[in-house]
Amino acid sequence: MKTIEGGVCAAQGFSAHGLHCGIRKNTSKNDLSLIYSEVPCSAAAVYTTNLVKGAPLTVTKQHLQNGIAQAIICNSGNANTCNADGIEIAEKMSGLTAGELSLSPDDIVVASTGVIGLPLPVEPIEAALPALVQGLNPNGSHEAALGIMTTDTIAKEVAVEFTLGGKTCHIGGIAKGSGMIHPDMATMLVFLTSDVAIEPGLLQKALSGDIQSTFNMLSIDGDTSTNDMVVILANGKADNPAISDDSEDFKTFMKALNTVTVELCRMIAGDGEGATKLLECIVSGARDEATAKTVAKSVICSSLLKAAMFGADANWGRVLCAIGYSGADVDVMKIDVSFRSGKGEILVCKNGAGVAFSEETAKEILLEKEIEILVDLNSGDISSTAWGCDLTYDYVRINGDYRT
């Protein structure tokens, strides 16, 4: 397996485009994106568990009931959530897209991201659709990635190439997500494409399984978005032999999918609102997976630890504190904690109590951009990783006046 360029267009038969249609005030920013497959695809999705759901999610869920889709339309700048006419607008949006692409409306995935509670005007989308469709091209992933960004500072694209039954296959993806991100739910918007031949049920199984250790282990700020969804389309263009459940090919597909989703998690976490650092909490020595995950997520969600990491302060007491209130049944007296980065690794806590360490070395390690918080529970052999970012002045600035 190798990482390649191309994002959502890396898989054969996919094209994409993005442009500014006028929902966002800033005319230099794309606010409408389209991803299209030449042929119908197996489609699978996971959605936010927030009771307050964006209207596009309701419409998409309905469209994906048959496990088939062929295009994804998404706007940024407005979430189309908590609006009286939300469903109507989301249906118009997919209907207009279907018309322009000569598809059935139920082959369209529709998504929106941005401010909640502001009516979404459909006119700018309607006016821009002909140009959006005309602009579809196999190098369009980057423009599409730009079109789904909100407070993101970088476009997020990943793709991998791998082999199934002698055929070259691909999975690629784009993602947006910077704030309102919390584990135990699907996270923000992630659109994945593949040319693998796989039936919809198995594709859903692959996606639902994968997110448990990827997007559900990612937290920026503990706020679960109303508009999160992860969608994968697989169009079969790779012409691989049909994948059956529990086969080696399915494992290979899962591994390729995981490579893409983990990298997108790291990109989303590293580009968290206001973030200056990517944090990874790697818990090992757990007696079971639930314990490992609970501990890793609790550490990565601690506002106090996140602020300490921003200040490059080796305040390991906050790691123990977060483990202690996580709800996981752990033996505090067995816990070891280390910090690691490109500058080295330092043990700061052994058997639940502090050890002498060089504050200068710790500072040097924590001044790096990617920090690993290593927690060994010394009670088993199960591991888990969670991703997050530091808490900074800029998170407060960005969210103190998001709507203006």
Added chain:
Amino acid sequence: MKTIEGGVCAAQGFSAHGLHCGIRKNTSKNDLSLIYSEVPCSAAAVYTTNLVKGAPLTVTKQHLQNGIAQAIICNSGNANTCNADGIEIAEKMSGLTAGELSLSPDDIVVASTGVIGLPLPVEPIEAALPALVQGLNPNGSHEAALGIMTTDTIAKEVAVEFTLGGKTCHIGGIAKGSGMIHPDMATMLVFLTSDVAIEPGLLQKALSGDIQSTFNMLSIDGDTSTNDMVVILANGKADNPAISDDSEDFKTFMKALNTVTVELCRMIAGDGEGATKLLECIVSGARDEATAKTVAKSVICSSLLKAAMFGADANWGRVLCAIGYSGADVDVMKIDVSFRSGKGEILVCKNGAGVAFSEETAKEILLEKEIEILVDLNSGDISSTAWGCDLTYDYVRINGDYRT
């Protein structure tokens, strides 16, 4: 019932004092406090539910097994938590205090607050104890309140006077708490005193009941401290007739207690780390108490809403978002949201969707120092309140480099 001055010394027979003993570097800040009753008291306490517990909590729990105590010793600047010799040091601290006051060690409540994982030297405490005891006086509440502060910017004292069986009674308290505060646990350090005659079991019942709607509904940052405790001492000096379970007198006592604890909650929330605003989320129209509490806490804990309040931004979508992921079973389509302050009240969401409102009026309301977020679930007649504060640049600054 009326609010009076005097804090923990408002109740008859109590004296207090606080001074700088040398645990904190800044010599102008008190770091050691003592509260003393002339006679043994009924004592009750609640503790953090964090698995990582400060050593003083273990020692205090043991001392309060008989429901009796007579003094509280507390240092700030060091939490005496996650230290190999923690229990030994906490026992020394209470033993030395007992010796100086000619009491038994198990009549001493011992508490510590500050940095986790740094050995606590007992020498400065030992050296300062004679002066601390000598300084005990009936106007000493303020010095004691200063001595338990960490990142607090104001000393927190409250007291009320009320009547039981014709006798004048008092409950007073001091509190510290600014960061690492989260509901569903006892919160930070709260020391309450009363001259009411009440047996220990009933006192514990009163305290355990009260905190469910007070300290357990308070969140600054979602991090649950390792050293939280709320302790109440009642010495019987008011000479009121014995209070029995479910009597009118017990209700009066509960009401007085609640007046003190609610005011301390408001003080703690308003003085949250870096806070510029006190936030109160008042949920009404809930079908049951669990729903009302879950919703109120979820709203008050949302980082995104807290940042919006800092920016005086009427971003009500974040209120709905936080209700949606709270886990409470609510009908989103029935929810109304308003913001209220000394400048007025404004409806921003009706039946789960936005309503037109004046952004200028909303801004004017949200620029005040005390903001109420009113959520009506329109599904019953149960209400609940949670307290919190805004998320500011200063929270990040304070916690980016807490240890130095």
